[in-house]
Amino acid sequence: MSSTTAQRRTVALASAAVVALALAGCSTDTNAGSEGEGKVLTFTAAGEAPAQAVIDAFEDANPGVTVKATFANDDASYQQTLRTQLSAGTAPDVFRIWPGGGNATAVRTLGDDDLLMSLEDEPWAGELSDSQRSVSVNSDGTLVGIPVTVVGIGAVWNDQALAEAGLTPPTKWSEVLEFCKAANDKGKVAFALGLKSAWTTQLVPYALTSTLVYGPDADFTEQQLAGSATFVDSEWQNAMDKYAEMRDGGCFNENPNGVGYDEQMTSLGEGTALGAIQVTSAAANAQQYAAEDTTFSMTPVPATDDPADTYLPVSVGIEYAINADAKEPELAKKFLEFLASSEGQAIYATESGAAPALPSEDFETGPVLAAVAEYQADGRDRPFPDVFWPNPKVQSEHLTAIQELFNGSISATQVLERMDAAFAEG
Missing domain, CATH: 3.40.190.10 (Periplasmic binding protein-like II)
Known part of the structure; x- marks a missing residue:
C-alpha cells in the first residue's frame, strides 16, 4: 500500500520539479577514496525524519562516510520521480520502495524490471519471516528489498x-x-x-x-x-x-x-x-x-x-532497496546492514511511529502498537x-x-x- 511516513521533525517540502532535479544529480557524486572512508552514498526517501535519524547514526558509526540524502514529503511525486530516474539511470544508490506489487515503485514492480540489486547474500536476509520475504522478492523469488517497518x-x-x-x-x-x-x-x-x-x-x-x-x-x-x-x-x-x-x-x-x-x-x-x-x-x-x-x-x-x-x-510498511546500477554498491550494502541491525530498526521504527520489521532489542512498544502485537500474537x-x-x-x-x-x-x-x-x- 502507499502510505505517508510519520514525521516528528519539521520536514522540508520540495516540489516535484525540485525533487526531480535533485535526484537527477545526486547519483553522479562519487569519491575515489579508500573503501568506506571518504565515500559518498546517495540516498532518497519519501519522508525525512526516520530516514535522517538512521543516516545520522550510520555516519556516526562510520567516520569519513557521507550520506547525501534527498527527501520528498509527497508519496505520489516521489514515486513518479524515482521511477523516472531509475529508467534514466540517474537514481541514487539506496532508496525507499513499497512492499509487494501495489504501485509503480513497489518491490515486485521494480524488481521485475531488473532495477534492484539482489540482496540474497546479505547477512540479515535469513531473519525475514516467510510473510516478510513474500513481499520483498521479485516474481522469480529473488530478495530485492529489506523490510524496515510493520504497520497496522x-x-x-x-x-x-x-x-x-x-x-x-x-x-x-x-x-x-x-x-x-x-x-x-x-x-x-x-x-x-x-x-x-x-x-x-x-x-x-x-x-x-x-x-x-x-x-x-x-x-x-x-x-x-x-x-x-x-x-x-x-x-x-x-x-x-x-x-x-x-x-x-x-x-x-x-x-x-x-x-x-x-x-x-x-x-x-x-x-x-x-x-x-x-x-x-x-x-x-x-x-x-x-x-x-x-x-x-x-x-x-x-x-x-x-x-x-x-x-x-x-503489513510491512516501508522497504528499502539498492539500485542495480549503484555507484557505491558495497557501501549501500553496509548501510542496509546497519538498517537491519537492532539499533537501526529501533531508530527508524521509533521515528516513524511504527514497529520494527526485524528483531530489535532496542525498541519499546507504545500503546498504539499494542494492538498490532496483540492481534499478531493471536493470529x-x-x-x-x-x-x-x-x-x-x-x-x-x-x-x-x-x-x-x-x-x-x-x-x-x-x-x-x-x-x-x-x-x-x-
Missing part, C-alpha cells in the same frame, strides 16, 4: 478527546453508527477523513475487508488470480456498502475529498475529531498538532457484531490486500474510484467493477 490499520484515538466526550471505542459494527451520532451530538467528528490525499482512501476498506474477506478466507486473492472470485461478488461489496453507510451516517468530516492528510492529522491532534481510521504511524504525525500531554491509542475497526471475528490489517492479523494484487492499476483504480464514490458520481458496486477490470489485466 485501525481506529487511532485521541485519548483525551475521547474521554472528554464520554465515549468509548465501538467493538461491534452495530455500535459504529451509534458512536458517530453520539460524537456529532458532542460537537465532534467521529473519524477525521482526508481523501484529498488519495492514498488515504483505501484505509477504511482495508480495515473492513480484513475481517469480512481476508480473515475468514486468507486465500481470496489466489482465488481471484485463478478466476474463481471477484471483488464485486464477494464480501468486498459488504465492506464498500459499510463505507458508504459511514459516510451517510455522519461518521466523517464534511467534504472529505477537500481535506488533505495534514488537515486530517491536525483535526485528530487537536481533538476536533475523536479518531481517524489510519495507519499506526498517524499517531506520531498527529502528535505535532496536539497539546503536550495528549496521548493516542488504537483499536481495530469492527465489521461484524462478534468482536471475536475482528481481524487487524498488518488475527492479515496483510494489506494490495501487496498481492497482480498490477499497480488495481490500487490506482481503487484510490480514484473511492474519491468518486464520495463525490456521489458512482456507486459502491461500480467501484468494485472497476477494480475487477483492472485486476483482470494481470
Whole structure:
C-alpha cells in the first residue's frame, strides 16, 4: 500500500520539479577514496525524519562516510520521480520502495524490471519471516528489498478527546453508527477523513475487508488470480456498502475529498475529531498538532457484531532497496546492514511511529502498537490486500474510484467493477 511516513521533525517540502532535479544529480557524486572512508552514498526517501535519524547514526558509526540524502514529503511525486530516474539511470544508490506489487515503485514492480540489486547474500536476509520475504522478492523469488517497518490499520484515538466526550471505542459494527451520532451530538467528528490525499482512501476498506474477506478466507486473492472470485461478488461489496453507510451516517468530516492528510492529522491532534481510521504511524504525525500531554491509542475497526471475528490489517510498511546500477554498491550494502541491525530498526521504527520489521532489542512498544502485537500474537492479523494484487492499476483504480464514490458520481458496486477490470489485466 502507499502510505505517508510519520514525521516528528519539521520536514522540508520540495516540489516535484525540485525533487526531480535533485535526484537527477545526486547519483553522479562519487569519491575515489579508500573503501568506506571518504565515500559518498546517495540516498532518497519519501519522508525525512526516520530516514535522517538512521543516516545520522550510520555516519556516526562510520567516520569519513557521507550520506547525501534527498527527501520528498509527497508519496505520489516521489514515486513518479524515482521511477523516472531509475529508467534514466540517474537514481541514487539506496532508496525507499513499497512492499509487494501495489504501485509503480513497489518491490515486485521494480524488481521485475531488473532495477534492484539482489540482496540474497546479505547477512540479515535469513531473519525475514516467510510473510516478510513474500513481499520483498521479485516474481522469480529473488530478495530485492529489506523490510524496515510493520504497520497496522485501525481506529487511532485521541485519548483525551475521547474521554472528554464520554465515549468509548465501538467493538461491534452495530455500535459504529451509534458512536458517530453520539460524537456529532458532542460537537465532534467521529473519524477525521482526508481523501484529498488519495492514498488515504483505501484505509477504511482495508480495515473492513480484513475481517469480512481476508480473515475468514486468507486465500481470496489466489482465488481471484485463478478466476474463481471477484471483488464485486464477494464480501468486498459488504465492506464498500459499510463505507458508504459511514459516510451517510455522519461518521466523517464534511467534504472529505477537500481535506488533505495534514488537515486530517491536525483535526485528530487537536481533538476536533475523536479518531481517524489510519495507519499506526498517524499517531506520531498527529502528535505535532496536539497539546503536550495528549496521548493516542488504537483499536481495530469492527465489521461484524462478534468482536471475536475482528481481524487487524498488518503489513510491512516501508522497504528499502539498492539500485542495480549503484555507484557505491558495497557501501549501500553496509548501510542496509546497519538498517537491519537492532539499533537501526529501533531508530527508524521509533521515528516513524511504527514497529520494527526485524528483531530489535532496542525498541519499546507504545500503546498504539499494542494492538498490532496483540492481534499478531493471536493470529488475527492479515496483510494489506494490495501487496498481492497482480498490477499497480488495481490500487490506482481503487484510490480514484473511492474519491468518486464520495463525490456521489458512482456507486459502491461500480467501484468494485472497476477494480475487477483492472485486476483482470494481470
